[in-house]
Amino acid sequence: AQSVTQLGSHVSVSEGALVLLRCNYSSSVPPYLFWYVQYPNQGLQLLLKYTTGATLVKGINGFEAEFKKSETSFHLTKPSAHMSDAAEYFCAVSEGAGGTSYGKLTFGQGTILTVHP
């Protein structure tokens, strides 16, 4: 079974400050890892993903995340927050290609990011 823990249900930063959203996962097989963003009354949009290869992955809107196997973490960062980054962020894990539950994503509880002017 796989699980995701997002540390902090709410994170508040000032505009221009570093954004750090924490995600730890549990998986018995090599995982695929994802970060999604959800704006109010909208569906989920993929920010970035790790499947194989380079452990530092870059996504849209200046976000990046680093897969650290030893720490079972996949934290999301952005050097400088913008007001438009205010949204809810979800970390998710799945089995890799060929896994028995490859098509299923397991999501964390979400972190609401607030950006103050």
Place this chain on the structure above:
Amino acid sequence: DAGVTQSPTHLIKTRGQQVTLRCSPKSGHDTVSWYQQALGQGPQFIFQYYEEEERQRGNFPDRFSGHQFPNYSSELNVNALLLGDSALYLCASSWGQANEKLFFGSGTQLSVL
């Protein structure tokens, strides 16, 4: 190019009733997955349809059923509605069963009174 479209956007039902939600995948996609997102929670996987068959299922009771049509669109049916079924129901589409790039619809907000 239309993305994933879901209908209706909002729905109000009473306990014990049945509901059908609909999803049209993004053009070129042939796989549809359904997720339930309760208020303040992350989405939970209900099931996935590929080649008109249910391929994977999450921990949801048999009251939740689905269907995929030859044009790849899909329906989610929930029978004997409970108050706890109130949630945002999200449809996601992809090509094949790959989940590396799921496209999500805006969801159907179901309220059970």
